[in-house]
Amino acid sequence: MCREKPLRMNEFALPTATTKLVAVIGDPVRHSLSPVMFNAAFRTLNMDWLYVALPVKLGSSRAAIDGIRALDIAGLSVTTPHKEAVAAAVDQLSPVAMKLGAVNCVRRNGEVLIGENTDGKGFVESVRSSLGIEPENSNVVVVGAGGAARAVILALAEAGATVAVVNRTKDKAEKIVNQMAMENISTSGFESISDADLIVQATPLGMRNDDPLPFDPNLIGQGQTLVDLIYHPQRTPIAESAAARGAQIANGVGMLLYQAGEQFRIWTGEEPPLHVMAAAVGLDLSQNTGE
Numbered sequence: 001m002c003r004e005k006p007l008r009m010n011e012f013a014l015p016t017a018t019t020k021l022v023a024v025i026g027d028p029v030r031h032s033l034s035p036v037m038f039n040a041a042f043r044t045l046n047m048d049w050l051y052v053a054l055p056v057k058l059g060s061s062r063a064a065i066d067g068i069r070a071l072d073i074a075g076l077s078v079t080t081p082h083k084e085a086v087a088a089a090v091d092q093l094s095p096v097a098m099k100l101g102a103v104n105c106v107r108r109n110g111e112v113l114i115g116e117n118t119d120g121k122g123f124v125e126s127v128r129s130s131l132g133i134e135p136e137n138s139n140v141v142v143v144g145a146g147g148a149a150r151a152v153i154l155a156l157a158e159a160g161a162t163v164a165v166v167n168r169t170k171d172k173a174e175k176i177v178n179q180m181a182m183e184n185i186s187t188s189g190f191e192s193i194s195d196a197d198l199i200v201q202a203t204p205l206g207m208r209n210d211d212p213l214p215f216d217p218n219l220i221g222q223g224q225t226l227v228d229l230i231y232h233p234q235r236t237p238i239a240e241s242a243a244a245r246g247a248q249i250a251n252g253v254g255m256l257l258y259q260a261g262e263q264f265r266i267w268t269g270e271e272p273p274l275h276v277m278a279a280a281v282g283l284d285l286s287q288n289t290g291e
């Protein structure tokens, strides 16, 4: 039997024939917090959308993008190891995704797939909202030169911060400075941490119990802020040491949420319910700042 009106989400919030599907591709991806976070937001706003995790092997990014086209999937989050390959597989890139050569979000404009990168914007929004830090007045040191660091460096520099990049492998830091070619981005040594207003820890050091500290905590003290992009554990040893020395600290929860919130906005045009999204995955936004 045909119904005149399309079916809406039923009382158990199960998908129907009209449900819009969004997904994350990655490998590994079964650990991803995104489905729980986004589906909580859709349910709260009573939206007929569903978000799923799709494991996609290295080398299959282009096939996955073809699948998105064929299946009329409404939007895509992209995680490791596909961010660069998806940038090459979509039809257009936002200016930021083009500069980073990496995509973490795909949106549709009809048949056209557009690659975006929300990581840097998410980071800047989180430090503005949670920490009251205005990048245009800040002297920042970013420790690390991987994908997350690149997104944060570009967003901070475009927001007017003075950014020094410090990395174990100096060549990688120099490559970022040369590629981004902005007057307010330079390389530096670890000692520059002591003069920074904001220090961003963008290496994986601190995720494992036996990791060494990413830098000497004696370089940090009162009047400074350390944001560690790691959020598992909620407080890394370097963040603990910085807090003990009087610095303000925050973890990567803010960036995680705000970059997801930006993806939500891009796909749906609605404002994301960030506290609902955080609570759904057991993240406490109020824990994101420390004295």
Ligand code: NAP
Binding pocket: 119, 143, 144, 145, 146, 147, 148, 149, 167, 168, 169, 172, 202, 203, 204, 205, 207, 229, 230, 231, 251, 252, 253, 255, 256, 257, 259
């Ligand atoms: P990545 O591309 O693999 O980059 C890793 C960076 O860490 C490189 O600069 C690397 O230095 C440095 N590094 C790795 N091991 C090191 C060691 N033993 N000693 C010194 N430096 C070391 O990683 P990524 O994707 O940028 O991610 C970095 C961190 O950010 C991860 O912890 C990730 O979980 C976190 N992250 C958080 C969010 C969020 O939303 N909060 C988003 C993305 C990533 P070399 O150049 O010398 O190898």
